[in-house]
Amino acid sequence: MNRIERILEGFDPVSNGLDEDFVLTKLTGMKGCGCKVPRNVLLQLLQTFKTDLVINNDEVDIGLDSCVIPLRHPGLRLVQTTDFFYPLIDDPYIMGRVTCANVLSDLYAMGVSECDNMLMLLAVAIDLNEKQRDIVVPLFIQGFKDAADEAGTKIRGGQTVRCPWLLLGGVATSVAHESEIIKVDQAVPGDVLILTKPIGGQVAVNSYEWIKKKNGKIEELNLEIPKIEKAFKQVCEQMSRLNRNAAKLLHKYDAHSSTDVTGFGLLGHAENLARVQKQPMEFIIEKLPIIEYMDEIADKMIAKGGEGFKLYQGTSAETSGGLLIAMSEENAKKYIAELSSLDNAPAWIIGKVTAKTTDSSIARILPDAVRISVPSHI
Amino acid sequence: MNRIERILEGFDPVSNGLDEDFVLTKLTGMKGCGCKVPRNVLLQLLQTFKTDLVINNDEVDIGLDSCVIPLRHPGLRLVQTTDFFYPLIDDPYIMGRVTCANVLSDLYAMGVSECDNMLMLLAVAIDLNEKQRDIVVPLFIQGFKDAADEAGTKIRGGQTVRCPWLLLGGVATSVAHESEIIKVDQAVPGDVLILTKPIGGQVAVNSYEWIKKKNGKIEELNLEIPKIEKAFKQVCEQMSRLNRNAAKLLHKYDAHSSTDVTGFGLLGHAENLARVQKQPMEFIIEKLPIIEYMDEIADKMIAKGGEGFKLYQGTSAETSGGLLIAMSEENAKKYIAELSSLDNAPAWIIGKVTAKTTDSSIARILPDAVRISVPSHI
Ligand SMILES: [Mg+2]
Ligand SMILES: [Mg+2]
Ligand SMILES: [Mg+2]
Ligand SMILES: [Mg+2]
Ligand SMILES: [Mg+2]
Ligand SMILES: [Mg+2]
Numbered sequence: 224m225n226r227i228e229r230i231l232e233g234f235d236p237v238s239n240g241l242d243e244d245f246v247l248t249k250l251t252g253m254k255g256c257g258c259k260v261p262r263n264v265l266l267q268l269l270q271t272f273k274t275d276l277v278i279n280n281d282e283v284d285i286g287l288d289s290c291v292i293p294l295r296h297p298g299l300r301l302v303q304t305t306d307f308f309y310p311l312i313d314d315p316y317i318m319g320r321v322t323c324a325n326v327l328s329d330l331y332a333m334g335v336s337e338c339d340n341m342l343m344l345l346a347v348a349i350d351l352n353e354k355q356r357d358i359v360v361p362l363f364i365q366g367f368k369d370a371a372d373e374a375g376t377k378i379r380g381g382q383t384v385r386c387p388w389l390l391l392g393g394v395a396t397s398v399a400h401e402s403e404i405i406k407v408d409q410a411v412p413g414d415v416l417i418l419t420k421p422i423g424g425q426v427a428v429n430s431y432e433w434i435k436k437k438n439g440k441i442e443e444l445n446l447e448i449p450k451i452e453k454a455f456k457q458v459c460e461q462m463s464r465l466n467r468n469a470a471k472l473l474h475k476y477d478a479h480s481s482t483d484v485t486g487f488g489l490l491g492h493a494e495n496l497a498r499v500q501k502q503p504m505e506f507i508i509e510k511l512p513i514i515e516y517m518d519e520i521a522d523k524m525i526a527k528g529g530e531g532f533k534l535y536q537g538t539s540a541e542t543s544g545g546l547l548i549a550m551s552e553e554n555a556k557k558y559i560a561e562l563s564s565l566d567n568a569p570a571w572i573i574g575k576v577t578a579k580t581t582d583s584s585i586a587r588i589l590p591d592a593v594r595i596s597v598p599s600h601i
Numbered sequence: 602m603n604r605i606e607r608i609l610e611g612f613d614p615v616s617n618g619l620d621e622d623f624v625l626t627k628l629t630g631m632k633g634c635g636c637k638v639p640r641n642v643l644l645q646l647l648q649t650f651k652t653d654l655v656i657n658n659d660e661v662d663i664g665l666d667s668c669v670i671p672l673r674h675p676g677l678r679l680v681q682t683t684d685f686f687y688p689l690i691d692d693p694y695i696m697g698r699v700t701c702a703n704v705l706s707d708l709y710a711m712g713v714s715e716c717d718n719m720l721m722l723l724a725v726a727i728d729l730n731e732k733q734r735d736i737v738v739p740l741f742i743q744g745f746k747d748a749a750d751e752a753g754t755k756i757r758g759g760q761t762v763r764c765p766w767l768l769l770g771g772v773a774t775s776v777a778h779e780s781e782i783i784k785v786d787q788a789v790p791g792d793v794l795i796l797t798k799p800i801g802g803q804v805a806v807n808s809y810e811w812i813k814k815k816n817g818k819i820e821e822l823n824l825e826i827p828k829i830e831k832a833f834k835q836v837c838e839q840m841s842r843l844n845r846n847a848a849k850l851l852h853k854y855d856a857h858s859s860t861d862v863t864g865f866g867l868l869g870h871a872e873n874l875a876r877v878q879k880q881p882m883e884f885i886i887e888k889l890p891i892i893e894y895m896d897e898i899a900d901k902m903i904a905k906g907g908e909g910f911k912l913y914q915g916t917s918a919e920t921s922g923g924l925l926i927a928m929s930e931e932n933a934k935k936y937i938a939e940l941s942s943l944d945n946a947p948a949w950i951i952g953k954v955t956a957k958t959t960d961s962s963i964a965r966i967l968p969d970a971v972r973i974s975v976p977s978h979i
Binding site: 252253258259260264265267268269270289290292294295296299301303304305306307308309337339340342344346347349356357360361364379380381382383384385386387388390392394396398400 | 630631636637638642643645646647648667668670672673674677679681682683684685686687715717718720722724725727734735738739742757758759760761762763764765766768770772774776778
């Protein structure tokens with residue numbers, strides 16, 4: 224059974240030897256990127272590193288998603304990233320794939336498509352009994368490994384401890400020639416912005432949780448369960464899809480800037496990327512590709528006085544989201560055509576780059592941004 | 602205040618802005634290396650990697666403590682290791698130093714003294730209130746950073762999440778020329794075994810916990826608190842001491858084999874090292890350098906029917922322990938003399954290497970092994 228077939232079939236605990244009511248996402252109090260120490264707190268806590276841990280510094284080049292370190296060996300850079308978090312879906316196998324894809328994504332965001340080594344980080348929840356552990360952990364590892372195989376890399380180290388929560392993560396490292404790394408600070412006015420996966424992941428994962436939890440949210444918002452289930456499969460597919468082809472094509476089509484969209488949401492990462500440009504630029508988002516039906520859920524939540532996961536503000540968290548890229552319009556069209564055929568999934572031009580004036584923001588979503596409802600392609 | 606002064610002074614929560622009863626080690630249910638998934642369980646769970654995650658395989662060279670990966674670039678190897686665990690002492694600053702020293706130790710064990718990059722891994726305990734967090738985390742980071750500075754490396758990435766337990770760790774990576782890496786499988790009969798830090802760390806840390814917990818153990822075993830407190834400072838010093846000089850001298854004195862002594866204890870790591878030798882060898886341990894008074898505690902526990910932390914069996918866990926090295930006797934004496942003067946701390950010849958016969962073990966501690974009581978040098 225391949226990745227897509229497995230997602231479409233869904234995870235059945237019983238046929239995997241687990242009890243009917245076994246739910247992986249119960250093994251954590253926080254899901255996916257929701258576990259991160261808030262950005263402002265983190266920056267405060269990391270003051271100590273002010274000279275070491277730098278973004279946009281000459282010494283480390285521009286390490287936006289990964290750190291990039293000049294080595295003692297001429298022309299070579301160490302490109303490295305780590306990520307760990309907690310389960311946000313119930314199939315341990317797909318969760319393993321998502322974890323691996325999410326770790327690799329920060330290399331891919333910098334155009335580095337060859338990962339030389341991965342480490343797997345794992346904390347096994349102490350609430351798992353031995354039987355559960357011996358089912359869940361190998362499934363997770365298999366998923367992680369299959370994703371690494373697909374990425375042409377291997378896992379050759381790691382650490383495994385016990386912990387109250389199931390913690391999943393990894394380290395991806397590439398020793399790359401400087402030419403393998405995309406310069407991320409070269410956006411120019413007239414560039415367009417590409418997004419390679421739709422947003423709405425947090426809405427999909429959470430609304431699917433409401434079904435499982437039977438917490439009344441489905442009824443309260445009058446939601447259609449089959450549509451949520453379909454969106455959940457869609458987000459599982461895109462979270463477990465590697466951004467590797469997207470990374471390779473950055474070189475072919477001369478990307479001027481790129482990052483991946485994860486915990487800070489589309490606008491958060493657009494801001495991060497705009498901020499590091501050599502010339503002051505504004506990134507303007509004119510279109511919002513959204514996983515089908517997730518916009519309706521957000522609308523209904525907002526109608527009831529909620530924030531709708533801040534989906535339209537662009538700060539709804541994505542896990543293993545797509546790349547956000549600036550390149551010329553002509554190349555963008557070719558990039559999208561080629562990527563879509565390779566990945567069998569759409570990508571979009573969602574905005575443009577303009578010169579920043581004193582008054583303009585560094586990144587914004589137009590108030591009348593067009594919403595594109597993206598149906599599942601699986 | 603330098604590292605030694607700080608250890609000698611001890612950690613006072615109040616003068617650090619914390620409540621009198623604040624105890625860092627309460628932020629975890631498991632201490633130090635005790636959190637590891639047991640080795641046999643782990644090997645079972647890692648079956649999936651049988652072709653990838655290999656010890657003693659041509660492709661990854663002999664990656665005993667770190668993985669060693671041939672790169673796409675001629676002559677270069679990626680040497681990488683990760684470790685994370687939970688606090689086992691109460692001073693967050695010293696704990697940061699211990700964490701960093703422990704991560705680096707697996708590079709040093711392979712003779713790699715130049716670390717090109719570190720990542721810091723941190724899960725902030727959800728039980729910490731904001732005030733505690735803003736005191737404890739910066740102290741931890743400062744300790745980690747100071748140790749990295751001392752190691753001539755920098756921390757340029759990492760991940761920070763929230764978790765029920767305070768999880769501390771890191772990743773150390775070196776892109777090294779193959780000549781920088783010690784061959785670990787070259788032990789020959791006649792070699793002696795060197796140990797660069799005494800054992801007994803687990804006894805010291807745990808007996809110190811008994812004092813804090815007031816759990817009656819001190820009275821039951823009729824122990825002398827000042828001696829335990831002294832041993833605790835001694836173990837804090839040695840856990841926070843880098844094995845970097847020990848690593849550099851491996852090259853100068855032509856070490857035939859080396860590893861670091863951590864979670865599996867002296868005998869466990871001696872077995873791991875003996876097992877990977879090119880020619881079948883037996884590692885025989887004739888002397889046990891033990892932190893002063895820790896042998897008496899073990900004796901008293903054994904007299905009461907306990908196992909004494911399996912100190913004499915050689916499986917008592919060490920955190921950030923010393924290097925265990927095989928080299929010629931002549932070189933060993935010089936190695937110890939030079940290392941002792943650099944680190945201002947003793948090291949010992951503790952045994953010998955002989956050819957393995959069909960009947961012999963791969964590693965053992967002689968039943969009449971001489972115990973060396975090692976007083977604190979700070
Ligand atoms: Mg990123
Ligand atoms: Mg990262
Ligand atoms: Mg990331
Ligand atoms: Mg080791
Ligand atoms: Mg290690
Ligand atoms: Mg280690």
